[in-house]
Amino acid sequence: MNPRITFAVATRVLTQVRRDHRTAAMLLVLPCLLMTLLWWMFEESGAVFDRLGPGLLAMFPFIIMFLVTSVTTLRERSSGTLERLLAMPMGKLDFLVGYAIAFGVVAAVQSALAVALSVGLLDLDVQGPVWLLTVVAIADAVLGSALGLFVSAFATTEFQAVQFMPAFVVPQILLCGLFVPRDQMPTVLEKISDVLPLSYATDAMQTLTRTAATGDVWQDVLVVAAFAIAALGLGAATLRRRTP
Amino acid sequence: MMKNAVEVADLVVRRGGREVLRSIGFTIERGSVTGLLGPSGCGKSTLMRSLVGVQQLTSGTVKAFGEEAGAKALRSRIGYVTQAASVYDDLTVTENLNFFAKVLGVNKGEVAEAIDAVDLRSHADVVVGQLSGGQRSRASLAVALLGDPDLLVLDEPTVGLDPVLRRDLWELFHRIAARGAAVFVSSHVMDEADRCDRLMLMRDGVIIADDTPLRICEKTRTDDIESAFLALVEGAGDQS
Numbered sequence: 001m002n003p004r005i006t007f008a009v010a011t012r013v014l015t016q017v018r019r020d021h022r023t024a025a026m027l028l029v030l031p032c033l034l035m036t037l038l039w040w041m042f043e044e045s046g047a048v049f050d051r052l053g054p055g056l057l058a059m060f061p062f063i064i065m066f067l068v069t070s071v072t073t074l075r076e077r078s079s080g081t082l083e084r085l086l087a088m089p090m091g092k093l094d095f096l097v098g099y100a101i102a103f104g105v106v107a108a109v110q111s112a113l114a115v116a117l118s119v120g121l122l123d124l125d126v127q128g129p130v131w132l133l134t135v136v137a138i139a140d141a142v143l144g145s146a147l148g149l150f151v152s153a154f155a156t157t158e159f160q161a162v163q164f165m166p167a168f169v170v171p172q173i174l175l176c177g178l179f180v181p182r183d184q185m186p187t188v189l190e191k192i193s194d195v196l197p198l199s200y201a202t203d204a205m206q207t208l209t210r211t212a213a214t215g216d217v218w219q220d221v222l223v224v225a226a227f228a229i230a231a232l233g234l235g236a237a238t239l240r241r242r243t244p
Numbered sequence: 245m246m247k248n249a250v251e252v253a254d255l256v257v258r259r260g261g262r263e264v265l266r267s268i269g270f271t272i273e274r275g276s277v278t279g280l281l282g283p284s285g286c287g288k289s290t291l292m293r294s295l296v297g298v299q300q301l302t303s304g305t306v307k308a309f310g311e312e313a314g315a316k317a318l319r320s321r322i323g324y325v326t327q328a329a330s331v332y333d334d335l336t337v338t339e340n341l342n343f344f345a346k347v348l349g350v351n352k353g354e355v356a357e358a359i360d361a362v363d364l365r366s367h368a369d370v371v372v373g374q375l376s377g378g379q380r381s382r383a384s385l386a387v388a389l390l391g392d393p394d395l396l397v398l399d400e401p402t403v404g405l406d407p408v409l410r411r412d413l414w415e416l417f418h419r420i421a422a423r424g425a426a427v428f429v430s431s432h433v434m435d436e437a438d439r440c441d442r443l444m445l446m447r448d449g450v451i452i453a454d455d456t457p458l459r460i461c462e463k464t465r466t467d468d469i470e471s472a473f474l475a476l477v478e479g480a481g482d483q484s
């Protein structure tokens with residue numbers, strides 16, 4: 001890996017995001033709008049918003065980054081720019097980590113806005129430190145990016161890449177403990193949810209709303225980060241310099 | 245002593261279950277412009293991909309400057325233009341070049357030079373997505389010029405360009421070769437043949453002629469490369 005190249009990739013991706021106003025707006029405004037929608041739905045019963053809100057704060061960056069990353073990297077594969085980069089002195093990890101950094105930055109801004117809105121205006125009740133909520137969200141976003149990078153290796157068109165979303169993401173949403181607490185699910189499903197990264201992200205968010213103790217939260221963040229690193233590693237392994 | 249820029253031996257490549265390159269061998273020296281001509285689908289792009297080390301080989305060897313194609317040490321010495329313009333549509337020409345310059349570790353000053361070389365200065369700050377097809381492929385070509393590569397591998401860089409611009413670019417290729425680099429250019433337009441120092445004619449994954457354009461015409465007793473190509477194809481048909 002070479003920091004100069006990694007950084008070049010990250011800044012280039014950020015320039016592209018900034019250039020595309022519609023995507024930039026979607027990335028930053030959409031989570032806020034959705035949180036507001038959720039708050040409005042449960043206007044009468046603030047307790048439900050307090051229970052679901054944190055889980056959604058974990059989910060948005062994950063889903064959005066998964067989609068954005070799998071489609072952008074696929075575009076990079078099909079446009080020939082990836083082939084050109086791999087013929088240059090570009091390490092595979094430079095490419096992947098560069099992307100992860102760029103989308104991590106986007107996620108930081110995105111979740112800072114969503115968290116500020118939820119806690120400041122929508123009265124989301126958080127016992128733990130608010131900034132830690134943002135840290136969890138960033139870890140989630142990097143995880144989403146890493147998984148998106150990984151699955152884009154298995155798609156040959158953008159259309160296929162989008163199809164991975166229901167396959168990879170929806171089961172995690174269903175099993176992460178937001179709808180049914182994980183310990184109340186059938187044993188098999190509970191075991192499955194134990195190996196899905198989003199479960200840990202949701203756990204972290206829910207712990208933050210319940211208690212001010214942060215030990216468990218950091219443990220969950222570490223698990224999420226480990227999943228992200230593993231996905232990046234797999235992504236690097238599936239990224240081939242020589243193709244058939 | 246000077247090593248050959250490119251050495252290919254017994255190269256076989258299968259793609260999608262078909263033998264696309266069939267036992268190809270040749271060398272390219274520095275300081276010349278070599279053209280690779282052949283009909284669509286004959287394997288030109290596959291051969292170029294093999295030279296820059298992004299194509300999976302079935303058997304045989306491809307070396308550049310004495311090292312295995314695609315070796316790390318080679319990657320900053322080879323400029324490669326893919327057939328489709330491989331630049332980012334949502335960045336300006338300058339932004340694209342700045343990015344690739346950083347990847348290559350090349351001085352930013354070279355960016356303006358490369359833009360001038362492909363005559364895009366008037367569009368330097370236009371987003372690539374808003375350029376015409378020919379302008380876009382010139383932007384892609386400019387990227388390959390960064391860092392004074394010792395080997396330029398150009399896959400149909402002049403497609404869709406007007407005659408004046410095409411002449412200018414061929415002059416540029418010769419200037420680059422005169423500096424000591426090896427330039428390898430593919431085309432499927434036969435009338436570009438005369439601009440090459442050396443010409444390789446390819447058909448169905450086999451090189452059917454490899455000489456100066458003039459001598460190819462002499463040997464086949466024809467006046468232009470298109471007729472020479474036809475004569476060679478028909479000659480091969482007679483033998484089999």
Ligand SMILES: Nc1ncnc2c1ncn2[C@@H]1O[C@H](COP(=O)(O)OP(=O)(O)OP(=O)(O)O)[C@@H](O)[C@H]1O
Pocket residue numbers: 244259260264282283284285286287288289290291327432
């Ligand atoms: N990605 C691929 N997978 C499988 N087969 C491929 C692939 N790309 C090309 N081929 C096959 O390899 C053969 C040679 O293709 P190649 O792109 O090298 O031709 P070419 O000479 O560059 O043609 P053109 O002048 O149209 O660019 C073709 O028959 C094509 O069907």
Ligand SMILES: [Mg+2]
Pocket residue numbers: 288289290327399
């Ligand atoms: Mg081709």
